[in-house]
Amino acid sequence: MAKKPPEIPSASLADIAFLLLIFFMVTTTMDADKGLERRLPPMAENIDEKDAPPVKERNVFIVLVNKDNQLLVEGEWMNVRELREKAKEFMANPYDDENLPEKETKEVNFFGEVQVSKGIISLQNDLGTQYGTYIEVQNELVGAINDLRNELAKSKFGKSFDLLDKEKQDAIREIYPQRISEAEPKGIKPGGGK
Amino acid sequence: MSKFRKNGSKELPAISTASLPDVVFMLLFFFMTVTTMREVTLMVRQTLPQATELNKLEKKSLVSYIYVGVPQPQFQRVFGNEPRIQLNDEFHEVGDIIDFIVAERQARDEAEIPFMITSLKVDEYTKMKIVQDIKQELRRASALHINYSSRKRVENN
Numbered sequence: 041m042a043k044k045p046p047e048i049p050s051a052s053l054a055d056i057a058f059l060l061l062i063f064f065m066v067t068t069t070m071d072a073d074k075g076l077e078r079r080l081p082p083m084a085e086n087i088d089e090k091d092a093p094p095v096k097e098r099n100v101f102i103v104l105v106n107k108d109n110q111l112l113v114e115g116e117w118m119n120v121r122e123l124r125e126k127a128k129e130f131m132a133n134p135y136d137d138e139n140l141p142e143k144e145t146k147e148v149n150f151f152g153e154v155q156v157s158k159g160i161i162s163l164q165n166d167l168g169t170q171y172g173t174y175i176e177v178q179n180e181l182v183g184a185i186n187d188l189r190n191e192l193a194k195s196k197f198g199k200s201f202d203l204l205d206k207e208k209q210d211a212i213r214e215i216y217p218q219r220i221s222e223a224e225p226k227g228i229k230p231g232g233g234k
Numbered sequence: 235m236s237k238f239r240k241n242g243s244k245e246l247p248a249i250s251t252a253s254l255p256d257v258v259f260m261l262l263f264f265f266m267t268v269t270t271m272r273e274v275t276l277m278v279r280q281t282l283p284q285a286t287e288l289n290k291l292e293k294k295s296l297v298s299y300i301y302v303g304v305p306q307p308q309f310q311r312v313f314g315n316e317p318r319i320q321l322n323d324e325f326h327e328v329g330d331i332i333d334f335i336v337a338e339r340q341a342r343d344e345a346e347i348p349f350m351i352t353s354l355k356v357d358e359y360t361k362m363k364i365v366q367d368i369k370q371e372l373r374r375a376s377a378l379h380i381n382y383s384s385r386k387r388v389e390n391n
Contacts, residue, residue, distance in 0.1 A: 050255075053255045054251075054254050054255040054258055057255055057258040057259050057262055058258055060262050061258055061261055061262045061265065064262065064265035064266050064269050065265055067269060068265055068268060068269045073290070073291040073294075073297070073353060073381075073383060074288040074289065074290050074291065074383070074384065074385075074386065075285075075288060075289065075291065075353060075354075075381040075382050075383040075384050076285055076287060076288065076289070076381065076382040076384060077289040077351075077379075077380075077381050078380055078381070078382065079378050079379055079380070080369060080372060080373050080378040080379075080380060081373070081378075082373065082376060082378060083373045083374055083376065165362050166362065167361065167362055167363040167366060168361050168362065168363070169361065169362040170358070170359060170360070170361065170362070171283065171356050171357065171358060171359070171360040171361070171362060171365055172283040172358035172359065174362055174365070175283040175284075175285055175358075175382055175384055176283065176284075176285070178285075178382070179285040179286060179287055179384075182287045183286060183287045186287055225362060225366055
């Protein structure tokens, strides 16, 4: 009669598991990667400047950032902190000001006929601008639109924008589109641009 | 002593430790799943800019990272102290970005390619010139979905 082989002791199992556990606990970094999400415009094949539809001056919100990280918004010197309010006012145009963008009537789900702004935000920076400032400005512009969307979502659906389902979000996106265009920065060709 | 003891004198049994490994394993699996290990060692110094309107990067496997910043002190002798681009574990020039994007695409499933995101991890104090060049290269490689990596800013007003 063959001897039964002895069972493998499992007493050390817990120790091994603990060891692994401690290893993973130490190496874990819980912070999720976050950032400002943007989409670049596709590379234009060979579009003439003339082919682009003309945009009226009142429909463009021009933000310039120079190499000393100073802002020029619609021809006025401005602090970054004021930018959000200014951009919101531009995109919403609550009193149909003549200098602020035109609106067109659009049919949107859930809302019916709505006046949608034709405004475009144009951002141009210098090659010497600091990246931190650039992000700050982008953040304010994206934030302005997010604020408007949130306000609309709150007044219409009683919830913040993030909590709505997709169709409602799309409807609001249609009313406040994120139209931020980035012009080629100054100084890309030496002596080029004004 | 026996004053407090009932005549039956039943000893309280020791708590069974048989389930200890199970508990530990459960924790282990939790940490194993949430762990993301850094694949690359940072060779540039970075302070990410701060922002409030942040989006989370959902699918880690679809993200390619581009690091930009001043090289760490031990590399400065060779690579200088101007901001440089780091792809994977090496310093690269702007022109190498297309190759990098193509290689990243080849490593992924074809169906996943449209959902790929390029995360730009750029130091706050970098000048825009290098970022602009990267953006142009990314457009040329038609990797249009990008994410400017930044930290959450705590509002203090």
